[in-house]
Amino acid sequence: MASFKTFLNSPVGPKTTHFWGPVANWGFVIAGLVDMKKPPEMISGNMTGAMCVYSALFMRFAWMVQPRNYLLLACHASNETVQLYQLSRWAKGQGYLGEKKAEASPQ
Numbered sequence: 745m746a747s748f749k750t751f752l753n754s755p756v757g758p759k760t761t762h763f764w765g766p767v768a769n770w771g772f773v774i775a776g777l778v779d780m781k782k783p784p785e786m787i788s789g790n791m792t793g794a795m796c797v798y799s800a801l802f803m804r805f806a807w808m809v810q811p812r813n814y815l816l817l818a819c820h821a822s823n824e825t826v827q828l829y830q831l832s833r834w835a836k837g838q839g840y841l842g843e844k845k846a847e848a849s850p851q
Contacts, residue, residue, distance in 0.1 A: 755811045766806075766816040772799075773819065776826035784837030792831045799824040 756762040772795065779787070799820040806816035835841045 756813055756815065762809075762811075762813050763815065766813065766819045769816070769819045769823070773822045773826055776823065776830055779830060780826075780833075784833045787830055787834040787837070789831070789834045789838070792827055792834055795827040796824060796831060799827060 751757050752759065758764070776795075803817055803820040803824065806813045806820060809816075832841065
């Protein structure tokens with residue numbers, strides 16, 4: 745019980761935005777996981793790229809902020825992984841990744 749009370753009153757406990765911000769950000773991860781079932785044609789390359797940059801920047805923030813916010817770091821590392829996978833699906837769907845098809849030569 746004492747350890748729970750310590751967590752409850754800690755600088756990254758549930759009485760602070762250092763806790764609820766990361767909890768809310770897990771919505772991005774869940775949305776990315778759900779979107780894995782959608783066809784690659786529905787993925788926005790611009791938005792997915794922006795999410796990759798966003799998560800990379802906030803991973804650094806979570807590491808540098810004091811007290812260090814491991815919940816936020818885990819959230820953004822997870823989102824970065826999901827978004828990079830989605831970006832690779834988009835790139836394959838657009839033909840940027842994979843084998844290049846030989847152009848038809850006139851005969």
